[in-house]
Amino acid sequence: MPDLLTIGAPAPAFVAAGSDGVTYASTALLERSHVALVFYPGNNTPG
Amino acid sequence: MTKFEQRGIRPFGVNPADVAAHRDYVAQFGFQFPLLSDPDRALARAYHALADDNRGIIRSVYVIGRDGTIRFARRGYPAVDEIVGAIAT
Numbered sequence: 130m131p132d133l134l135t136i137g138a139p140a141p142a143f144v145a146a147g148s149d150g151v152t153y154a155s156t157a158l159l160e161r162s163h164v165a166l167v168f169y170p171g172n173n174t175p176g
Numbered sequence: 177m178t179k180f181e182q183r184g185i186r187p188f189g190v191n192p193a194d195v196a197a198h199r200d201y202v203a204q205f206g207f208q209f210p211l212l213s214d215p216d217r218a219l220a221r222a223y224h225a226l227a228d229d230n231r232g233i234i235r236s237v238y239v240i241g242r243d244g245t246i247r248f249a250r251r252g253y254p255a256v257d258e259i260v261g262a263i264a265t
Contacts, residue, residue, distance in 0.1 A: 130234060131224040133249040140240040141222035145190070147210035148198035158186060159242050163263050165180060165187040166212075168225035168236040 178208070179256050183263045185239060188212050190219055192233065239263065 134140070144154045158164050180187050189211040191198070198211035212219070217233075220226040225236040239248035239262040248254075248262035 134246050136246055138246050140246050143219050145212040146195050148202045149210045163185040163242055164240045165185050166190050166238045168190045168233050170233045
């Protein structure tokens with residue numbers, strides 16, 4: 130299992146399609162708010 | 177207003193499922209935040225949330241500050257208060 134990213138390190142930028150039909154770019158998001166990312170194993174799974 | 181909103185944090189779930197599957201999942205459970213589609217697992221890989229088999233996702237939570245740096249990083253199910261506590265009021 131890889132180590133978590135380090136506190137204080139630059140966060141990798143991303144662009145991803147959202148379930149609401151919006152494409153989210155981290156650079157644009159961070160201009161207005163902090164961002165929380167929750168990585169989870171799968172829809173309809175206990176994780 | 178949720179605790180995330182109170183701290184100016186926008187939450188997103190991230191998983192390899194496609195947008196349609198995510199849309200259905202959100203509708204099914206009434207999530208108040210979007211799910212991001214990561215079909216090639218690039219985001220999971222970049223955030224060290226990809227399992228050693230290059231397919232599985234390791235449950236991980238990050239908070240990114242507006243300055244673009246990692247403010248919180250934890251595996252598993254950290255409490256909401258612990259997550260939002262990464263951002264000072």
